[in-house]
Amino acid sequence: MGKEKSRRYFLKNLGLSGAALASTPAVLTGKKSDSSIPLQKRKSKKSPNETLQLALIGAGGMGRADLKTALQHPNTEVVAVSDLYDGRLKAAKETFGNDIFTTRDYRKIIDRDDVDVVIVATQDHWHKQISVDALKNDKHVYCEKPMVHSIEEGPEIIKAQKKSGKVFVVGSQLLSSLGYEKAKQLLKDGAIGKLNYAEGVWARRSAKGAWNYPIPKDASEETIDWDTYLKNTKYYDFDPERFFRWRKYKDYGTGMNGDLFVHIISGIHFITDSLGPNQIYSTGGIRFWNDGREVPDVLIGTFDYPNVDSHPGFNLSLRCNFVDGTKGSGYYVMRMVGSEGFMEIRPNQVVYGRNKILDGIDPYMDPAKIHEQPEKRKKILGPETIVYAAQKGYKGCHYDHFDYFFDAIRNGKDVVEDAVFGYRAAAPALACHESYYKKKVIQWDPKKMEIKN
Numbered sequence: 001m002g003k004e005k006s007r008r009y010f011l012k013n014l015g016l017s018g019a020a021l022a023s024t025p026a027v028l029t030g031k032k033s034d035s036s037i038p039l040q041k042r043k044s045k046k047s048p049n050e051t052l053q054l055a056l057i058g059a060g061g062m063g064r065a066d067l068k069t070a071l072q073h074p075n076t077e078v079v080a081v082s083d084l085y086d087g088r089l090k091a092a093k094e095t096f097g098n099d100i101f102t103t104r105d106y107r108k109i110i111d112r113d114d115v116d117v118v119i120v121a122t123q124d125h126w127h128k129q130i131s132v133d134a135l136k137n138d139k140h141v142y143c144e145k146p147m148v149h150s151i152e153e154g155p156e157i158i159k160a161q162k163k164s165g166k167v168f169v170v171g172s173q174l175l176s177s178l179g180y181e182k183a184k185q186l187l188k189d190g191a192i193g194k195l196n197y198a199e200g201v202w203a204r205r206s207a208k209g210a211w212n213y214p215i216p217k218d219a220s221e222e223t224i225d226w227d228t229y230l231k232n233t234k235y236y237d238f239d240p241e242r243f244f245r246w247r248k249y250k251d252y253g254t255g256m257n258g259d260l261f262v263h264i265i266s267g268i269h270f271i272t273d274s275l276g277p278n279q280i281y282s283t284g285g286i287r288f289w290n291d292g293r294e295v296p297d298v299l300i301g302t303f304d305y306p307n308v309d310s311h312p313g314f315n316l317s318l319r320c321n322f323v324d325g326t327k328g329s330g331y332y333v334m335r336m337v338g339s340e341g342f343m344e345i346r347p348n349q350v351v352y353g354r355n356k357i358l359d360g361i362d363p364y365m366d367p368a369k370i371h372e373q374p375e376k377r378k379k380i381l382g383p384e385t386i387v388y389a390a391q392k393g394y395k396g397c398h399y400d401h402f403d404y405f406f407d408a409i410r411n412g413k414d415v416v417e418d419a420v421f422g423y424r425a426a427a428p429a430l431a432c433h434e435s436y437y438k439k440k441v442i443q444w445d446p447k448k449m450e451i452k453n
């Protein structure tokens with residue numbers, strides 16, 4: 001369906017016809033401002049009885065959550081867990097069963113024949129090596145985001161995935177959600193007109209939100225395999241801060257950009273079918289948390305997306321503030337804006353709205369009518385927004401992300417967020433670092449996946 005046809009189809013589906021289709025403020029007329037998202041029905045699929053045997057490498061906060069989500073799916077079971085801190089291995093046994101195999105050495109896990117799937121949820125600086133080793137050992141891999149710790153690491157994972165023929169997925173789960181799928185469809189249907197701008201905002205105001213997590217009392221060189229932790233990076237004397245509050249340090253984490261921006265970049269790429277931006281600039285500073293951290297606690301990143309077949313040129317602005325007094329702690333917003341409307345997108349909800357001026361009474365929007373007077377009589381306006389909400393009982397995007405992953409493994413399908421997709425999202429996010437520290441604009445070739453300057 002052509003773009004205009006699809007836009008008209010979308011508007012018609014909202015209950016519009018005739019004149020209202022031409023200009024369209026009344027697009028929302030008479031509609032309930034709350035509707036479910038019925039269009040993204042999950043595909044029904046065969047569920048082979050064969051059990052997928054899972055292993056987790058990196059059993060901290062996210063790894064445990066990932067494994068719990070994975071195990072909600074039928075015919076899955078966990079056989080092994082690896083972590084560098086004994087406290088987490090003990091906790092893994094308590095949560096997942098005493099009979100699971102636990103080890104500090106991840107290689108002992110990927111060497112096991114009874115492991116089909118490996119979840120990699122370590123600090124960012126270990127993602128690449130463990131993923132590549134696991135793929136080489138014929139494991140399917142669910143690798144947490146960002147896929148890589150540095151831009152240089154991407155090609156090796158892409159190569160390993162291709163060579164292995166195994167399913168590799170990156171854990172930016174938003175794009176598997178009902179909300180993001182709905183947004184993709186709304187954009188395609190022309191609901192917001194021509195996309196020209198998108199933004200994501202994170203606002204936090206707490207120690208934990210700023211990555212100062214509690215450090216266990218028993219943390220020591222006896223309970224933590226410090227040497228392995230540092231094996232692929234610089235040497236430091238034992239420092240529990242660098243282990244438990246790793247996001248503050250460049251050697252293990254990737255700043256707000258790698259940690260948070262990458263989620264929205266992945267989501268935008270999914271919604272727009274984009275290969276990525278061609279120009280990236282980032283600025284910020286340490287405004288409050290002078291606690292020895294190396295990465296900013298306020299960061300702004302701007303991304304220029306070129307005009308290509310799949311989307312018009314648009315600008316993406318991402319900002320994150322860990323000392324934000326505007327609201328309660330922890331909110332984030334992702335908004336896409338077009339010439340005719342906007343969408344605020346969450347995993348379980350899309351708030352869609354249109355600019356009221358589009359009801360046709362503003363003559364200045366049409367150069368040919370610039371001298372005409374606006375109509376005198378006021379019009380009845382439709383609701384400003386429509387809320388598309390997921391049906392009650394929706395299990396959420398983490399669940400869906402594993403669902404697509406397991407479906408790909410079982411039925412030989414592709415996943416959206418494979419190594420190439422993961423790299424195309426991670427690299428621009430990581431380029432913010434490059435831009436911030438070197439104070440320069442980064443030119444990126446999204447097709448070739450290369451830095452140009």
Ligand SMILES: NC(=O)c1ccc[n+]([C@@H]2O[C@H](COP(=O)([O-])OP(=O)(O)OC[C@H]3O[C@@H](n4cnc5c(N)ncnc54)[C@H](O)[C@@H]3O)[C@@H](O)[C@H]2O)c1
Binds near residue numbers: 104172244
């Ligand atoms: N998808 C999401 O929404 C989401 C949310 C939070 C975190 N994450 C990602 O998940 C990853 C983990 O984050 P976290 O908050 O759980 O960190 P965490 O510190 O709680 O856990 C990381 C664990 O990995 C272990 N580890 C490190 N190197 C290892 C190695 N070589 N072998 C075995 N274990 C090793 C550490 O011992 C630690 O327990 C990060 O990459 C993060 O970006 C994703």
